[in-house]
Amino acid sequence: MTPSSPAHANRSDVVRQVAVVAATCLMIAAAMVGAGLFGGTPVQDLQGGALDVDGSYLAPARPAFSIWSAIYIGLVAYAAWQALPQQRADVRQRAMGWWVAASEVLNGLWLLAAQFADLPTTVAVIFALAGVLALAFHRAVRTAREGLLPALLIDGVTGLHLGWVTIAAVANTAAWLTRTAPEEWADAAAVAGVVALAVIAIIAVGIGWRGRGRLAPALALAWGLSWLAVARLSGEPASTAIGVTAAAVAVIALGATLAFRFSRRAAS
Template structure:
């Protein structure tokens, strides 16, 4: 093994600081808050399920850009990965890790904002949910940027940090569009009219461009594109089979799903080919 390879697979030997333990506890606390908020958000503690909140504006048939309800099962994957990260980063071996020091508090912030969105949906208004999810998207984007800037050392760092943050980012990027669409629809439910198809397709094109930008910025990381592609696929299914129905929107969503998934694969292939030459 070369010295360069060894340096990428072995964490630098640094001394623990008092703040390191606080960071580990902070991450666990943030993820715990997110899970409690999720329980509240699904109505398990007496509240109403998300699809019934805000007059049904967040339901899968409330707007042209709402994914079918099956799409939201991705939250289970994200929550499992977030819990796994919280447990893993709490290990003594991760306490003084330089990458945990870089990412830990930012991942904790994304967990808190994730939970706050559910609290906002349950107890406040649609505009506030849009504000919270935009803040969550910004925090995830910066966290992902930091993760790319300092690449993972080994498989565990890649899974527990990069894949976790990447899936979270990709899904929230798509969810921000759906949340904003729900808000605009609630303000002027009749305004879509004949403009529904071109407006929604234009938004989907922008989403696809954002997906390509994330793939470029992420140097071919696949997780964000997979999450975005998942959501776009279910937007297509929703518009093909449920009200409000629109075959053009469905087809556009499926094309965009293919684009955001294939973009990081193509970028990785190009990078690999360049490294071979």
């Protein structure tokens, strides 16, 4: 009898499985409102357009947001998979389930905050989401993985979510500051953007190191940063310095993660 056998399950395992499914449903419902269904306003039109591609110097181009489709599909697949009886008492599910559920609730709350609250509230929620995802990814790394499906649905989906939300948190903060900062700060916007991207580079290297070379966070970071570079080099507000720096940080995020990955393989 293995540790993941249903015979070892208890009531709290069932509660966790139900909570993950319920959180996933909440997230999808909020995403539909955020897409403009059920009378909601599309995210890019909320907050006076502050969250759109031209809302700040650190907003990625619109195609970047298609990554949400991959994240949502992955989270729905995870919810269905973790609900199977054979996953009920699995060690990784016990370590991850509640954190994934919390991330989905916060994901949905951000969309509702964007619809019905203000920019400072969205910033607070998205940083809470980033913190929960960082803890979830840490737990994913600490627990052993076996097989392709767990690697995709636990490490992969959580990593994509974390990488993208890291970019989204910075863009959300920039949108808020753009709307509230004094006009005289505008001249320093490009410098502040480059500094923010340097911080993202440090975070990306840290995730690659602590993630033991797992690729999903770096792929999401590189995706978002690449579209940020496109937005600043070919759209408004334009900034060559931010565009070039974003492209460089995308390379750093992927390169550092691959270096950690190959060094671990060489050492094993």
